Amino acid sequence: MEAVSQSPLVERMTAGRRRDWEAYHDALEELLFPGATLIEIGCGDGQVLPFGWARFPDVRRIGFDPDPAAATNPLVHEFRSLDPDRAWPAEPGEADLVVSRYVLEHVADPAAFFAEAWRVLRPGGRLLFLTPNRRHPAMVASRLLPVGLKRRILKRTRGVQEDDVFETYYRANTPGGLRKQMQAAGFGEVEVQAREFTPSEYLAFSTPAYAAACAWDALIRFLDLEGLLGAHILGSARKPDR
Secondary structure (H helix, E strand, O other): OOOOOOOHHHHHHHOOOOOHHHHHHHHHHHHOOOOOEEEEEOOOOOOOOOOOHHHOOOOEEEEEEOOHHHHHOOOOOEEEEOOOOOOOOOOOOOEEEEEEEOOHHHOOOHHHHHHHHHHHEEEEEEEEEEEEOOOOHHHHHHHHOOHHHHHHHHHHHHOOOHHHOOOOOOOOOOHHHHHHHHHHHOOEEEEEEEEOOOOOHHHOOOHHHHHHHHHHHHHHHHOOOHHHHOOEEEEEEEOOOO
16 A cells, blocks of 8 residues: 555645644643643653643653653653552642543543542642544544554554554543543533544555545534544643632
């Protein structure tokens, strides 16, 4: 199959359009303030589309991740190993911000995730996340494929190393499901938005596959279904002051 990740078709379809990670970074920047303590769930090694932390030297950053390799992340001031089956390694009210990017789809117990986020946030603290929408065709396929097969496919089509592909659950990954989970945990000012920022580049390994992604993108925009079926969900919430 013809690789099209750098083709004129991809460039044309993405030119001038905001990317998912750009929207997440913009939302994060709006929440930062000098002296804030931020906990990033699933901090990884800091190599994938990192945020411009050099502009915010006064923000203390703590990285949580179950992968020991994340201890090498140069963008966090402190790394703490995360056991998915235990409480987060943080004191109640330790953080002003809890953030995660493409983590919630890997969480087996979303209710526990949001309860822990609420616990470690100070009153008035904020939660921010970016995660896939399980209603999108790419995520439907992801849910149906065994993780071993997904690893082989992504290695062949996108060059992703097999140990960087993790089990996915999508237990709460719809706008309504995420809103319900956050409200149940006690959060207020809940905002959840599904968006189709660009045609899915998971299908950019061949011209026909990417053409199908472009057709889907055009269809849901024409039918005004982006808020229901868009590939990415950007969400935020606030812990009440009392």
